[in-house]
Amino acid sequence: MNRIDALFYRLRAEKRRALMPFVTAGDPDLPTTAMLINELVARGAHMVEVGIPYSDPIADGPVIAASYHRALERGVKVGHIFQTFRTLRAEGSGRFNETPMVAMVSYAIIHRIGIDRYLNDAATAGLDGLIVPDLPVEESRSLMERASVRQLKLIQLITPTTPKERAVEIARSTTGFIYYVSVAGITGERQGLPSDLVDTVGWLRTQTDLPICIGFGISGPDQIRQLAPVADGLIIGSAIVRRLAEAVNRPRADVVHEIGQFIGEMAKVLETASAGA
Amino acid sequence: MSTPTATSEGAPGILLFPRPMDGPDALGRYGSFGGRFVPETLMESLNRLGEAYAEARLDPEFQAKLSGYLKDYVGRPSPLFHAERLTKLAGGADLFLKREDLNHTGAHKINNAIGQVMLARRMGKTRVIAETGAGQHGVATATACALFGIECTVYMGEEDIRRQKLNVFNMRTLGATVVSVKTGSRTLRDATNEAMRDWMGSSATTHYTIGSVVGPHPFPQIVREFQSVIGKESRAQCLERIGRLPEAVVACVGGGSNAAGMFSGFLEDQGVELVGAEAGGRGPKAGDHAASLSQGRPGVLHGSFSYVLQDDDGQTQDVHSISAGLDYPGVGPEHSYWKEIGRVRYEAITDAEALDAYNATARNEGILPALESSHALAQAFKEARRLGPGKVVAVCLSGRGDKDAYEIARLRGEPI
Numbered sequence: 298m299n300r301i302d303a304l305f306y307r308l309r310a311e312k313r314r315a316l317m318p319f320v321t322a323g324d325p326d327l328p329t330t331a332m333l334i335n336e337l338v339a340r341g342a343h344m345v346e347v348g349i350p351y352s353d354p355i356a357d358g359p360v361i362a363a364s365y366h367r368a369l370e371r372g373v374k375v376g377h378i379f380q381t382f383r384t385l386r387a388e389g390s391g392r393f394n395e396t397p398m399v400a401m402v403s404y405a406i407i408h409r410i411g412i413d414r415y416l417n418d419a420a421t422a423g424l425d426g427l428i429v430p431d432l433p434v435e436e437s438r439s440l441m442e443r444a445s446v447r448q449l450k451l452i453q454l455i456t457p458t459t460p461k462e463r464a465v466e467i468a469r470s471t472t473g474f475i476y477y478v479s480v481a482g483i484t485g486e487r488q489g490l491p492s493d494l495v496d497t498v499g500w501l502r503t504q505t506d507l508p509i510c511i512g513f514g515i516s517g518p519d520q521i522r523q524l525a526p527v528a529d530g531l532i533i534g535s536a537i538v539r540r541l542a543e544a545v546n547r548p549r550a551d552v553v554h555e556i557g558q559f560i561g562e563m564a565k566v567l568e569t570a571s572a573g574a
Numbered sequence: 575m576s577t578p579t580a581t582s583e584g585a586p587g588i589l590l591f592p593r594p595m596d597g598p599d600a601l602g603r604y605g606s607f608g609g610r611f612v613p614e615t616l617m618e619s620l621n622r623l624g625e626a627y628a629e630a631r632l633d634p635e636f637q638a639k640l641s642g643y644l645k646d647y648v649g650r651p652s653p654l655f656h657a658e659r660l661t662k663l664a665g666g667a668d669l670f671l672k673r674e675d676l677n678h679t680g681a682h683k684i685n686n687a688i689g690q691v692m693l694a695r696r697m698g699k700t701r702v703i704a705e706t707g708a709g710q711h712g713v714a715t716a717t718a719c720a721l722f723g724i725e726c727t728v729y730m731g732e733e734d735i736r737r738q739k740l741n742v743f744n745m746r747t748l749g750a751t752v753v754s755v756k757t758g759s760r761t762l763r764d765a766t767n768e769a770m771r772d773w774m775g776s777s778a779t780t781h782y783t784i785g786s787v788v789g790p791h792p793f794p795q796i797v798r799e800f801q802s803v804i805g806k807e808s809r810a811q812c813l814e815r816i817g818r819l820p821e822a823v824v825a826c827v828g829g830g831s832n833a834a835g836m837f838s839g840f841l842e843d844q845g846v847e848l849v850g851a852e853a854g855g856r857g858p859k860a861g862d863h864a865a866s867l868s869q870g871r872p873g874v875l876h877g878s879f880s881y882v883l884q885d886d887d888g889q890t891q892d893v894h895s896i897s898a899g900l901d902y903p904g905v906g907p908e909h910s911y912w913k914e915i916g917r918v919r920y921e922a923i924t925d926a927e928a929l930d931a932y933n934a935t936a937r938n939e940g941i942l943p944a945l946e947s948s949h950a951l952a953q954a955f956k957e958a959r960r961l962g963p964g965k966v967v968a969v970c971l972s973g974r975g976d977k978d979a980y981e982i983a984r985l986r987g988e989p990i
Contacts (some may be wrong), residue, residue: 352889353875355770356613362757362767375887404611405874409888431611431874435601439743456615458777467614479614482775 300397300425301450301473304343305508314571315343316531316564317510318502318537319401321364322347323373325544327381329553332448333541334385335393336557341564344397346428349378351403356430358485360535364542375406375415377421385505386423398424399452399473404432404440407527412440416447426450426473434467441470452473454514457481457491474508477517478499485535487514488524498527519568525570533563598908602791605914608907610790612877616770619777621716624792626697631799636696642689644803647721648678650685652804654811654968658939660951666958667965672808674832674972679714682804683785687714689800690921691722694781701725701780703771707762707828708733708743708899710973711785716750726750729768732760733905734898745890750797759892762828762902766876772939786829787906790877794906795876798834805839808968816966822834822847822957825970826901826950827867827920830909832972837918847919850909851953853895854922860885862892866905867920868911880907896981899973906989911971927952932975932982945981 298306308315317451318337322330334345350365350373357365382398382544400419407415407429419427426449432440434453441451450473455464458481468475478486479494511524524531537556544552600607610620630636643648653676658670674682680764687704694702702719704726706712712728719726728745732754735742745752758764773782787794787801812820823840825833827850840846855863863869866881875883875890883891883903895901912918923931928945931952935943943951947970954969961967975982984988 310944352758353767355767355876356615356774358771359757366758369889401872403888405884405890408874408879409871409884430613431877433610433612433614433617436609436611452613456613458615458618460618463617478615480775481778483771485870 299448299450299473300395300417301344301399303395304397308343308529309417312571314525314528314567315510316341316447316560316567317344317346317530317536318342318560319346319532321361321368321538321541322349322378322381323368323371324350324364324538324541325549326371327373327377329544329549331381331385331555332549333432333556336553336561337560338393340397341560342396342560344399344530346401346534349375349400349406351406356483358483358535360486360539360542364538370528375410379418382422382424398423399426399428399450399464400424401428401430404429407440412443416443416449420447420449424449426452428452428454428471430454434470437470445472452476453477458498462540464501468501468505468507473509474510475505476527476532477509477511478513479511480513482513484513486516486539490514490520495523495527496552502527518563521563521566522570525567531567589914598791598795603797604908604911607872607880607910608791608794609879610877611874611879612790613774615774616777616790618662619773620790620792622697627693627792627796630693630696630723636692640689642694646884648684648688649676650803651759651807651811652676654808654815656815657939658756660935661958663934664955664958665925665939666963666968667961669954670812670966671941671971672804672836672968674679674804674970675941675947675974678715679710680976681714681944682801682970683709683711683714684717684834685803685835686785686797686800686831687711687718687783690781690783690796691715691718691724694783695722695724697781699779699781701727701776702783703727703729703769704774704783704785705729705765705770705782705941706785707901708897708943709734709738709745709763709977710750710899711894712745712750713741714746715783715785716745716748717849719750719856720748727753727772729753729755729765729772731762731765732757734765736899738977739980741977761898762803763890770876773884786831786874787908788829788878788904789833794878794908796836797831801831801835802838804832804970805837808836809839812966812968819843820968821961822849822967824849824851824950824957824967826851826900826946826972827866827905827909828853828902828946829904830906834906836970837912841917847914848917849953849957850918850920850921851949852858852920853897853900853949854924854927855924856925861892862894863922864895864901864903865922866903867909868922872910875904878907880910881905881913896928898951899944899946902948921953923949923952933954941971942975943971944975945978947972
């Protein structure tokens with residue numbers, strides 16, 4: 298069974314929610330990324346979403362875009378990233394080996410490398426799924442078919458601007474889980490959340506059996522408590538990457554440790570909020 | 575999008591309803607190029623825009639109003655000028671210049687800006703955003719927004735703000751907010767990223783007036799059709815002035831909007847060679863030019879599948895051109911299609927060749943062309959020599975060069 302399916306099968310039986318941190322591969326460098334992924338898993342992350350740096354990420358706000366540019370300026374290549382994942386999987390402990398890793402990757406990269414080669418490399422590197430934020434459902438069929446023969450999930454996004462009929466169509470052609478984007482806009486930390494978010498996700502749940510994970514704008518305990526009742530998982534991105542940006546001037550182990558503490562706290566908040574749901 | 579059934583009769587001199595075979599398919603594809611490679615957040619806005627445009631292009635009232643503004647506000651039709659001294663200098667075919675530089679705001683960009691801002695109002699949008707490289711599209715959009723009383727924000731790379739000060743000053747005078755983009759190469763590509771990011775969160779109230787035939791469907795079609803007036807007029811003017819069509823038609827290609835508009839008038843005239851002049855920059859080394867069609871490969875950038883300058887990992891490469899308007903690593907998908915089917919030939923013109931053409935046109939015709947248009951002129955001189963006397967080359971002089979005075983003075987080391 299794919300690690301993503303296994304994770305949500307288990308969490309649903311235990312009535313728990315998944316904590317899904319996002320990290321940029323190669324910011325500030327790949328050894329730090331590897332160290333950070335291990336730390337996140339040790340601190341209670343259930344899945345790790347890894348951003349493959351891209352030069353022109355139009356869905357990303359300034360924090361993640363700057364992180365991608367830092368990684369690229371240091372010369373990070375997709376091949377190096379896959380090599381890091383392979384090593385992580387080979388050296389991983391029991392818990393890590395059950396933890397799914399998904400890549401957030403632009404279709405510009407997949408197309409240039411070649412769909413088959415990219416998917417083969419991703420599968421060999423121990424990835425479990427892909428999120429391709431610039432590949433809408435109309436353009437995704439070929440990638441979906443070729444991913445599924447390699448047991449890779451293609452996680453598609455539904456947003457507040459997606460009409461209901463279209464949301465149902467996207468849900469039908471998604472595997473693994475649905476990535477529900479909390480706000481109409483780019484990635485980045487936000488104070489509040491849209492008032493109709495809980496209702497919309499509640500409606501979506503009546504339309505699909507797939508796990509629904511919510512991302513964009515989630516950065517702290519209040520949002521986690523608000524969304525834990527309706528979501529199968531919550532994605533935290535910019536709040537981590539912002540902390541990672543400090544690694545340029547400080548000992549990396551300290552920064553990794555602090556991010557680990559932050560995720561540990563969020564994991565506790567999520568456990569408590571899930572138990573009350 | 576529905577296929578049009580009406581014709582342009584009733585809107586004199588302006589082709590606003592190209593034949594169905596000229597448009598993209600339902601997915602916005604020109605052959606294998608085009609499509610929509612954007613976040614799901616934008617898909618609904620693109621669908622709504624496609625529907626609104628499909629209605630507008632068949633609405634005689636909208637088209638008549640647009641024609642009225644093009645005539646009385648922009649000053650169309652723009653003249654076709656026989657450049658006799660340049661003809662002599664080039665030493666071959668007769669050169670005719672399509673004077674888009676004489677339009678209000680000094681370039682072809684206004685044709686599209688007026689159309690799209692009218693479309694924005696028709697859709698009930700209260701705000702317009704745009705990206706700009708040389709600043710010509712930014713000025714045109716700010717102008718159209720002032721004309722129609724609509725809020726305007728223009729994204730522009732910090733490097734382009736430096737080399738196109740005059741246009742920045744004018745945009746602000748026209749009431750637009752100019753946002754300096756400090757990411758990446760700080761040029762047109764980064765300005766486009768920022769405009770798209772704005773639109774991700776603002777599309778309920780905001781129309782993104784894209785300035786070239788690039789981006790996700792339906793933008794390449796919308797921009798080409800608003801610019802098709804250039805080709806329609808040029809074709810009619812050639813027939814009137816010389817009694818036949820030219821042997822070659824030349825236009826510069828960054829994103830490719832003036833070229834798409836110019837070429838669209840001659841696409842079905844098999845005897846007319848169509849030639850696009852790209853930015854060859856300092857030479858063919860990666861990073862030294864912006865010649866996407868001559869040197870690039872098909873890939874994804876800014877929402878569309880087209881020729882692009884990328885490395886082996888799909889990362890967009892840095893580009894260079896003396897001309898801010900051509901300093902872009904991608905190109906409109908229809909140009910990729912025209913290249914693939916062999917309908918248009920694309921050539922690279924270096925910075926130095928463009929500067930020579932700029933100087934030659936200034937000294938011999940009393941016209942200061944934009945550095946973008948100077949690439950087309952340089953290519954046209956080559957075509958004229960190749961074709962020889964008795965033949966005709968029509969060139970799209972897409973804009974005037976006032977905006978480039980500071981940059982050229984800097985390169986010459988002259989105070990201004």
